[in-house]
């Protein structure tokens with residue numbers, strides 16, 4: 083069970099955050115380049131194709147009980163590793179043993195980075211373990227098989243765009259256009275973290291929960307950047323650590339069931355939340371999400387709400403890392419019930435999440451922003467070309 087953070091400690095935290103993380107590696111608003119309508123259509127429809135069922139493809143491998151330390155957990159790790167190795171991403175495994183109410187358990191966080199040499203990172207994350215129940219058999223389709231599968235979809239869709247940009251930069255032929263510098267945009271890479279050990283084994287407490295993210299946040303907080311790193315040249319004291327390279331940690335959890343309701347919890351990332359809401363609005367306006375779904379998923383009219391739900395972001399939040407927490411509140415009705423299986427997932431909802439995250443991430447990374455597509459205001463009609471041919475235009479050097 084998760085505890086809702088009390089407001090007072092959180093306010094204290096927010097006040098303290100600038101003190102502990104005075105260094106400004108945080109995402110700048112100008113880094114985000116909202117895509118044009120034609121670019122949105124192109125990125126939304128990039129390969130791989132839309133999922134055709136809630137329990138095939140990647141989800142087939144993730145919809146299994148996968149308690150930390152279990153054989154299935156290891157099998158899921160191997161699957162994630164095979165997917166990202168095939169994509170050519172750098173893999174780091176954060177492997178450790180820790181005491182739990184069930185005794186000592188081995189945990190492994192999986193960290194995938196497109197360009198490990200980039201000085202900054204947009205981090206997308208979700209937990210891949212499932213909750214332990216004495217009777218066994220709990221799957222946790224929304225918690226968090228579906229969010230993990232969405233992260234894979236984003237990686238698969240955007241890897242070719244990242245790769246093409248890398249090749250252009252290596253060849254000294256970056257795309258140049260007013261207001262967009264590919265070399266600058268490529269300073270921020272995409273990193274995807276699959277956390278192990280999010281779930282409590284007994285009752286959710288500060289120590290019986292988020293085993294993986296606590297370990298990784300501690301580890302990165304103690305890992306100083308090399309002298310050659312751009313951040314070290316700009317600030318000697320306090321010495322920048324790996325945590326300083328994280329623009330924002332985006333955490334997806336409890337997603338995939340119908341009618342999500344997503345809130346903005348943190349003032350410093352509220353603008354990113356609003357860009358997500360705007361991305362979803364544009365996808366719906368363009369007919370790029372299926373009809374019949376709850377129209378508005380993001381509580382954008384109320385703005386930044388404060389508060390917060392305890393989850394894997396806690397250890398990073400406490401160390402001053404900006405957080406965007408994409409979790410539905412109230413939780414899905416199936417939360418921590420055996421019914422949180424494939425039947426809890428809605429295919430149209432999953433497809434919409436994939437498209438939102440693809441387009442938002444591309445905008446954040448400055449991908450496909452000006453890659454041969456017409457500038458804003460001069461787009462050709464949306465149905466003028468097939469999405470595929472628009473895509474080809476986008477990635478052509």
Ligand SMILES: [Zn+2]
Nearest residue numbers: 213225281418
């Ligand atoms: Zn859970």
